[in-house]
Amino acid sequence: MYRYIKVPAAKRWPGFFFLSFPFILFMQIDIDINNNSLKMIINKPTILHLSFFISLSFFLLLTQIKNLKVMIKEKMLNALNEQINAEQYSSLLYLSMSAWFSNHGLPGFANWMYIQFQEEMTHANKFFNYVNERGGKVQLKAIAQMPTDFDGVIDIFEKTQVHEQLVTSLINKLVDIAIEERDHAAQSFLKWFVDEQVEEEANVQEILDTLKLINGQGNGIFMLDREMRQRVFVDSTQAAE
Ligand code: FEO
Numbered sequence: 001m002y003r004y005i006k007v008p009a010a011k012r013w014p015g016f017f018f019l020s021f022p023f024i025l026f027m028q029i030d031i032d033i034n035n036n037s038l039k040m041i042i043n044k045p046t047i048l049h050l051s052f053f054i055s056l057s058f059f060l061l062l063t064q065i066k067n068l069k070v071m072i073k074e075k076m077l078n079a080l081n082e083q084i085n086a087e088q089y090s091s092l093l094y095l096s097m098s099a100w101f102s103n104h105g106l107p108g109f110a111n112w113m114y115i116q117f118q119e120e121m122t123h124a125n126k127f128f129n130y131v132n133e134r135g136g137k138v139q140l141k142a143i144a145q146m147p148t149d150f151d152g153v154i155d156i157f158e159k160t161q162v163h164e165q166l167v168t169s170l171i172n173k174l175v176d177i178a179i180e181e182r183d184h185a186a187q188s189f190l191k192w193f194v195d196e197q198v199e200e201e202a203n204v205q206e207i208l209d210t211l212k213l214i215n216g217q218g219n220g221i222f223m224l225d226r227e228m229r230q231r232v233f234v235d236s237t238q239a240a241e
Helices: 014-027 044-070 075-101 109-135 153-180 184-215 218-228
Strands: 029-032 037-040
Touching: 075 109, 075 153, 109 153, 109 184, 109 218, 153 184, 184 218
Parallel strands: none
Antiparallel strands: 029 037
16 A cells, blocks of 8 residues: 655655756856857766756656555545544534433433444544545644533434534535545545435434424423433444445
């Protein structure tokens, strides 16, 4: 597997060396004013000089070609790093919601949200590992403050739905960039997330519909809380590999 080899200012140097050839050749021209003639002196130092520059230029060009094979383009890399941050934010948002449920006597909902927190961490890790595998540089960023107070069970699931719709739009933007940059590997990688978002949104919609039917209270909420307690964590990112 190719790895990105960092060569400082590699993009500028080959051009500089090629442009320096005419100058080096010009330095070897001997102007004989009396005979009104030009003579080119190709001596040993000249040949050594040219050989050195030609070899160095080819080395740098080859290094760049090798880099092009593996590097994620800058726009794609930046977007992937942003997505790592978005997934990490998602995980902490759901952990915060889990804490709220624990404090409001709903351990089943707290469990459901805790598993959601774990799932989002696996999503962030999947992006993290992908960037590393492609030889890109992961840049972790500060995670924004997530809300800690909510207006009830329905409010939490409405916020979850809005958040998942936002994540879906971010994934779609990543796919757009991958298409624009002709990054076929990224397109293939992102397909898993496109499918995952369909499932995530459907799950939240189903819970929200049930919550609205029972008006988010009464016996119904306790029955639903029991059901939510059954959820167990499965690392679907591993199952897919
Ligand atoms: Fe990783 Fe729920 O989006």
